[in-house]
Structures are given as C-alpha cells and as structure tokens.
Amino acid sequence: xxxxxxKVREKxxxxxxxxxxxxxxxxxxxxSAATMDEIxxxxxxxxxxxxxxxxxxxxxxxxxxxxxxxxxxxxxxxIGTSSVSTLHKIMELGDVYRKYFDKHRKFFRMIHFxxxxxxxxxxxDEMKKTCDMETQRVWNVINSILQTGMDEGLLRPNYNPMELxxxxxxxxxxxxxxxxxxxxxxxxxxxxxLEHTLSxxxxxxxxxxxxxxxxxxxxxxxxx
Amino acid sequence: xxxxxxKVREKxxxxxxxxxxxxxxxxxxxxSAATMDEIxxxxxxxxxxxxxxxxxxxxxxxxxxxxxxxxxxxxxxxIGTSSVSTLHKIMELGDVYRKYFDKHRKFFRMIHFxxxxxxxxxxxDEMKKTCDMETQRVWNVINSILQTGMDEGLLRPNYNPMELxxxxxxxxxxxxxxxxxxxxxxxxxxxxxLEHTLSxxxxxxxxxxxxxxxxxxxxxxxxx
DNA sequence: TTTAGTTACTGACCATTAGTCATTTATTAC
DNA sequence: GTAATAAATGACTAATGGTCAGTAACTAAA
Numbered sequence: 001x002x003x004x005x006x007k008v009r010e011k012x013x014x015x016x017x018x019x020x021x022x023x024x025x026x027x028x029x030x031x032s033a034a035t036m037d038e039i040x041x042x043x044x045x046x047x048x049x050x051x052x053x054x055x056x057x058x059x060x061x062x063x064x065x066x067x068x069x070x071x072x073x074x075x076x077x078x079i080g081t082s083s084v085s086t087l088h089k090i091m092e093l094g095d096v097y098r099k100y101f102d103k104h105r106k107f108f109r110m111i112h113f114x115x116x117x118x119x120x121x122x123x124x125d126e127m128k129k130t131c132d133m134e135t136q137r138v139w140n141v142i143n144s145i146l147q148t149g150m151d152e153g154l155l156r157p158n159y160n161p162m163e164l165x166x167x168x169x170x171x172x173x174x175x176x177x178x179x180x181x182x183x184x185x186x187x188x189x190x191x192x193x194l195e196h197t198l199s200x201x202x203x204x205x206x207x208x209x210x211x212x213x214x215x216x217x218x219x220x221x222x223x224x
Numbered sequence: 225x226x227x228x229x230x231k232v233r234e235k236x237x238x239x240x241x242x243x244x245x246x247x248x249x250x251x252x253x254x255x256s257a258a259t260m261d262e263i264x265x266x267x268x269x270x271x272x273x274x275x276x277x278x279x280x281x282x283x284x285x286x287x288x289x290x291x292x293x294x295x296x297x298x299x300x301x302x303i304g305t306s307s308v309s310t311l312h313k314i315m316e317l318g319d320v321y322r323k324y325f326d327k328h329r330k331f332f333r334m335i336h337f338x339x340x341x342x343x344x345x346x347x348x349d350e351m352k353k354t355c356d357m358e359t360q361r362v363w364n365v366i367n368s369i370l371q372t373g374m375d376e377g378l379l380r381p382n383y384n385p386m387e388l389x390x391x392x393x394x395x396x397x398x399x400x401x402x403x404x405x406x407x408x409x410x411x412x413x414x415x416x417x418l419e420h421t422l423s424x425x426x427x428x429x430x431x432x433x434x435x436x437x438x439x440x441x442x443x444x445x446x447x448x
Numbered sequence: 449t450t451t452a453g454t455t456a457c458t459g460a461c462c463a464t465t466a467g468t469c470a471t472t473t474a475t476t477a478c
Numbered sequence: 479g480t481a482a483t484a485a486a487t488g489a490c491t492a493a494t495g496g497t498c499a500g501t502a503a504c505t506a507a508a
Binding site for chain 1: 256257275320333338339340341342344345346383384386387390391394395397398399401402407410412414416418421424425428429431433
C-alpha cells in the first residue's frame, strides 16, 4: 500500500506548504488584515483549496501558531532534560521564554490569540483540542521542573507547583505584552524601561517563592 | 446663543444614546460579532447616522469602553481621596480592581482591547488619544498613592512607584484574563482555583515590595 | 491503451457587513 | 414664507470569508 502512504505524506506536505505561505502573510499583516486570497496566492493555490486543508482562517492562524508553540516546547524540553541543577532549570525557563519573546515576537503575539474571545468563539473545537494538547505539553515541562524543585525543598511547600507556574508565567506574559504594545510610550512618558521592570518583577516573584535554602542557592548562582 | 448651546447639548446626548445602544450590542456579542446594522436598529437610527458620530466600529467600541474606564477611575479616585492610611489605600486599589473584574466583566474584556494589535491598527488617532488621556487619569491615581507610600517609607525605595504600579497591575490583569478564559479548565484539569492563585500572587508581590515597616503595618492590617 | 472511478484542485459565485454619499427631512434665520 | 443650514437616511459599494459545481490529474482494472 505504498501509494496510500505516499498520498498521506503528500497531503501532510501540502498542509505544511500552506502553513509556510500563511505564516508569511500572517507575520506581515496580522490576523485581521491578512486575507485568504493573499494566502492562496502566496501558496500558489486557489482559495478553495485552502479550505480543503483548514476549516477557517482562524484555524489556519492557529496552525501557524502551533509551530511557534512547538519551538517553545522544544526549548523548554531541552531545559527539562539538561543536567543542571533544578534551581538553574527554573531560572532557565524564565530566561528562555524571554529570549523567545525577543526572537520570535510574531509567534509571541500569536500565542496571545489563545487568550482572546475570538479564539473561544471562532475556532473549531477540533483545532481547540489540538492547541490544548500542545499547550499541555508545555505546561507539563514547567510543572515537572517546579515539582522537582518543590521535592528538593527549593520552593515553599505551601504552594502548588502548577500554581507557581501560572503565576510566574502570567506575570512575565503581562509585562511582555505591555512591552510589545506600549514599551515606547512608557519609556518616553514615564522614563520607565519596561524590560527592566520585567526583570524586577520576575526577580521579586521568584525570590518570594523560594525557601531559605532555595534563596541561598539562588544567591550563589546569581553571583556567578 | 441659546440655540447653539442646545444643539451642542443635543449632539452630545445623541452620542450617548448611540453608546447606550452600542453597549447593549457589544456586551451581548462582543466586538467582532456585533454589526453596525444591529447597533443602528438598537439606537433607532440609520446606520449612516452612526457614522456622523463615530468614525468606525472600533472607535465606537472604545467609546463604550471609556465608560467602563471612567467607572474604574471614579472608584480609584474615591480611594485616593479617602482618609484611610496609605497602606490601606494600596490594598484597596487591588481589592477594588478585583471587584471591578467581578462586577463589570464585560468592561474588563473591553479594556483588554487596548492591548490588542487591532487597537493599534484599526483605531483613529483621535480616539487613541482620548483613550490615552483616560488611561492616564487612572495611572495618575495609582502613581500618586504609591508615591505617597514610598515617601512614607512603606515601599522599598529602590523602585519607581510607577514601576511598582505596572508590576502589580500587570500581574493582576494576566491572572484575571486567565480566569476569564480558562478558569474552568484549570479547576477541572489541575484542580487549581485561579481566583485563589490571584490572591496568592498578589500577596506575594505585595509583600515583596514593602519595607520592613510596611510589612509590620500590613500584618497588623491583615489581621483585623 | 482505454475506461471507470477516485482524489485534488479551481475560481466564479454567494452572503455578510463596514463604510459612503446623494438625497430627503427637519430646523433655524431672516 | 422662504432660503439656508443641519441632521438623518438607506440604497449602494467594496472587501472578503467561505462554498460548490465543475474540471483536471491520477489510479486501477479490463
């Protein structure tokens, strides 16, 4: 049954090719300004064909986003399986996410679509589920690292690791979003460098969830 | 010149009436699903007339949002001018914002539009400026309270009050957004009550920006 | 090679809807 | 009463997400 397999492979390949085109257009114009006709032209396919592979424009957008999420997952996974200390891993999670924000700004913006009402209203259940699984993978890495940190007595035991995860993540996310949208404004008007503010808040939160032992280790690591 | 004045008043009134209708429709359907025809019908006016008062659908959306922002401003301003201790005021800011989130969820969602790419792309410069001024008023209250807190030695002096403000605000915002979108999911899947998480993270951050004196006072206040 | 059947693709077409503008209606001024 | 001004209208346009009847390409059996 080599033919059937080849066809499946080709279909998969076409799907990816469409995503290549979609990525280009979405990166350039964003979700609302991008048109399906443009994407079709970029993909060298007719518009109708796009709909054979993706249910809607929003679904396609998320298809692209998933690539970005996968990249983030791989970065995180690399941390998870590395052989540095747990504290170091936790710090790395933050650093890597911040680098991700710098290097993959467009993906960062796309990920934010997951938190918009449009996502909950206009996306097919199927795609929602797919996104959910991918997001889950990322959270699993975070959770497992924080759980270890807790087991090792680095993190204050009265909190749930996942809870700490969502706190740290949300905190970074909110400031990054602000940097992305109003960074210049805050610099000009209040002379505040939100990049620095992000470091400050991350450090504040991080220190406040560490045990005494965790803090000692952290101080040693930060001094290096 | 009584007539001219009356006309200005009537025009202003019409603008508000249109916002009444728009608010109803936007609250019900959200920005993208609401149509101008619907709003026109709700306002008992023709669609063309709407455009005599607002430049675009997005501008109108922000007109509605501004009402919500004003309400928040008034709540904040009330705190600012109240005669409780500064520490109490700071805590009140958080509490009031959280209540605002509970009571005016739709407005909360609208405020988030300010952080979306759509806002930066599809809104008239004029409306952007108006929003900016309103937002500014809110920040001014926060800033002035935090500045006082710093002057009184409650807040660690190595930070900028506005910086602390944006940290606290962003932190709350991010978790509220998550509660709004995925609150149920987190409860069901991880058995995490994000409402509680919000309290935790706010407390953590808050404590970590207080001086020793501030913390003593805080402990006293929290025990009451 | 021919033919029937299947799959992939096409692009004209449809429906929706934000925004416009020539025209009509109402109000004011003289 | 009439001219001038302001307010309101709604048919129309343009843009665009999505559809579907028809076409082309490929596969498999005769």
